[in-house]
Amino acid sequence: MATQNPQMEVMGLTKRIGDRTLFHDLTFTINERERVGLIAKNGTGKSTLLRILADEEGYEAGSIVCRRDLKVGYLPQAPAFDPEQTVGEACLGHADELRTRQILTQLRITDMTQQMKHLSGGMLKRIALARVLEKDPDLLILDEPTNHLDVEMIEWLETYLSRTTKSLLMVTHDRYFLDRVCSSIMEMDDSTIYTYEGNYSYYLQRRQERMQQRAQAIERANNLYRTELEWMRRMPQARGHKARYREEAFYELERIAKQRIAEQNVRLTAGKTYIGSKIFEAKDVSHAFGDNVILKHFSYTFSRFEKMGIVGSNGTGKTTFLRLLLGELQPDEGCFDIGTTVRFGYYSQQGMTLRHDERVIDVIRDIAEYVDWGNSRLSASQLLQHFLFEPEQQYAPVRKLSGGELRRLHLCSVLMRSPNFLILDEPTNDLDIVTLQILEEYLQQFHGCLIVVSHDRYFMDKIVDHLLVFDGQGAVRDFPGNYTQYREWKRLQPKPAAEEKTASAPASASMRNANRKRRLTFNERREMEQLETDIERLEAEQKDIERVLSSGTASVADITTLSKRLPVLTQELDEKSMRWLELSEIESSSNPQSSPS
Numbered sequence: 001m002a003t004q005n006p007q008m009e010v011m012g013l014t015k016r017i018g019d020r021t022l023f024h025d026l027t028f029t030i031n032e033r034e035r036v037g038l039i040a041k042n043g044t045g046k047s048t049l050l051r052i053l054a055d056e057e058g059y060e061a062g063s064i065v066c067r068r069d070l071k072v073g074y075l076p077q078a079p080a081f082d083p084e085q086t087v088g089e090a091c092l093g094h095a096d097e098l099r100t101r102q103i104l105t106q107l108r109i110t111d112m113t114q115q116m117k118h119l120s121g122g123m124l125k126r127i128a129l130a131r132v133l134e135k136d137p138d139l140l141i142l143d144e145p146t147n148h149l150d151v152e153m154i155e156w157l158e159t160y161l162s163r164t165t166k167s168l169l170m171v172t173h174d175r176y177f178l179d180r181v182c183s184s185i186m187e188m189d190d191s192t193i194y195t196y197e198g199n200y201s202y203y204l205q206r207r208q209e210r211m212q213q214r215a216q217a218i219e220r221a222n223n224l225y226r227t228e229l230e231w232m233r234r235m236p237q238a239r240g241h242k243a244r245y246r247e248e249a250f251y252e253l254e255r256i257a258k259q260r261i262a263e264q265n266v267r268l269t270a271g272k273t274y275i276g277s278k279i280f281e282a283k284d285v286s287h288a289f290g291d292n293v294i295l296k297h298f299s300y301t302f303s304r305f306e307k308m309g310i311v312g313s314n315g316t317g318k319t320t321f322l323r324l325l326l327g328e329l330q331p332d333e334g335c336f337d338i339g340t341t342v343r344f345g346y347y348s349q350q351g352m353t354l355r356h357d358e359r360v361i362d363v364i365r366d367i368a369e370y371v372d373w374g375n376s377r378l379s380a381s382q383l384l385q386h387f388l389f390e391p392e393q394q395y396a397p398v399r400k401l402s403g404g405e406l407r408r409l410h411l412c413s414v415l416m417r418s419p420n421f422l423i424l425d426e427p428t429n430d431l432d433i434v435t436l437q438i439l440e441e442y443l444q445q446f447h448g449c450l451i452v453v454s455h456d457r458y459f460m461d462k463i464v465d466h467l468l469v470f471d472g473q474g475a476v477r478d479f480p481g482n483y484t485q486y487r488e489w490k491r492l493q494p495k496p497a498a499e500e501k502t503a504s505a506p507a508s509a510s511m512r513n514a515n516r517k518r519r520l521t522f523n524e525r526r527e528m529e530q531l532e533t534d535i536e537r538l539e540a541e542q543k544d545i546e547r548v549l550s551s552g553t554a555s556v557a558d559i560t561t562l563s564k565r566l567p568v569l570t571q572e573l574d575e576k577s578m579r580w581l582e583l584s585e586i587e588s589s590s591n592p593q594s595s596p597s
Helices: 046-053 087-091 097-106 121-132 151-163 176-179 202-236 242-256 316-328 360-365 380-386 402-413 432-443 457-463 483-491 499-503 522-551 555-588
Strands: 005-017 020-031 035-039 061-065 072-075 140-145 166-169 184-189 192-196 278-287 293-299 305-310 333-338 346-347 370-373 376-379 421-425 449-453 465-468 475-480
Touching: 005 046, 020 046, 020 166, 020 184, 020 192, 035 046, 035 176, 046 072, 046 140, 046 166, 072 121, 087 121, 097 121, 097 522, 097 555, 151 176, 151 360, 151 555, 176 202, 176 457, 184 202, 192 202, 293 316, 293 333, 293 449, 293 475, 305 316, 305 457, 305 483, 316 346, 316 421, 316 449, 346 402, 360 380, 360 402, 370 380, 376 380, 380 402, 402 432, 421 522, 432 457, 449 457, 457 483, 465 483, 475 483
Parallel strands: 035 166, 035 184, 072 140, 140 166, 305 449, 305 465, 346 421, 421 449
Antiparallel strands: 005 020, 005 061, 184 192, 278 293, 278 333, 370 376, 465 475
């Protein structure tokens, strides 16, 4: 249970952009060791609010009071780096060197010589995370921390944040992440903050109750309003005290009765679309970029109405596979044989190329004025409303859209083409939870074929019926189930001895004691010193093994032995580094701290 010592108190916060009010009179508190998930629709100012709290942007009214000497760590949604800088220059020299090394190890950042301009989005996000975590802040403010991370890194971050003693304010669309990390949820709706003391599942239950109570209150007000309206019409000249009181009450009642539930229960009804029995066949396909093997003699026949998920760590070739299927790349060997009735709709990670002065509605009208949708025919404007673009917003230039709104527009443009085979590459990045729920419902009843590449475990579980698992060495496993079933299957597979020893150990003491402020014991200090020695030894061994394996001079027997040792060593190094970080946090949090001022 979070203690009630405030780290940050926000009172009456108001922010405007031009003539638009993003939020007005927001008031809330973030307490010590509290882990808060912030939920709101795209375009309501979530990222702006986080930038303000991180002192990266100004505001019109209100106040923000922080505990004296509060250290804030801020992760923006799109971190900016000097493209000519190396990884080492970006990561090292900002904080305690040993702590930095442990965090870099955990985040799989090993090559310090690479330039930032050559790195993938996932690697840039990991480096940005490392820069925030290495400074050991008291309050972490994270804007979409799971975007561009692969599942392995998401699960590591999930474990780290659920164990940490730091305070946390986070915006994320990853609902499993919210459920497993956050101790409370704040929902921003119509410039009001609603706080729920519990995880995401608890929030969903209580929010539904709140919406039902609100609907009932509006219905009661409407019933009474009709009676009071008749009274107002009969007694327009009443001037008595009681009459004036009743008249004032009438106007308040009228305000409530005329409210509309802001929740937009938009549904996208998928129309039936013809697709032939022949979809596509991969025939002995191989592809590589130099030594990086993507596919090795891969064969597969896709069936009608199949819903496939593709998973694997970053760099294993998931997006390359999609580009091969779409014909944007040609395989080194083999071929893809595509059916003549297939009409692909491709939602890419990169999004669309748009002119900043182009209007939202013109983006869709350039594709078509109308689209056949289910049993109806929708105009471009009507389809945009399904994607939560109000009529007045449709005539605004795209430069005024938030990152999530741009992704929504991209998704709308893909579906406007009426595809019968959807290929979605990381569709959940930057989308709000309301839009995700609409998209999930649409895809569940989509009468066509579907391939989804996503690190969003909740989304994958709801949509796909089987997985292709890329291992990064050219092999692809076809797993008959969703992502949670795959992880459970993987957990039950035999583990290396070192990993088995770790798995059989009792739950970490730091997890049980995470919310108790204390100092390191004598034995824990000795453990920390021993961990530092062990980590240094294991890192040296790891470098030696990697050097031998890449030398090209090792014997087959040595390669076999070292290849077996490396994953065991890596697992041991991970566990020791995580334990060192836990002890490091206890040590740093034991210093006396001042109260808010």
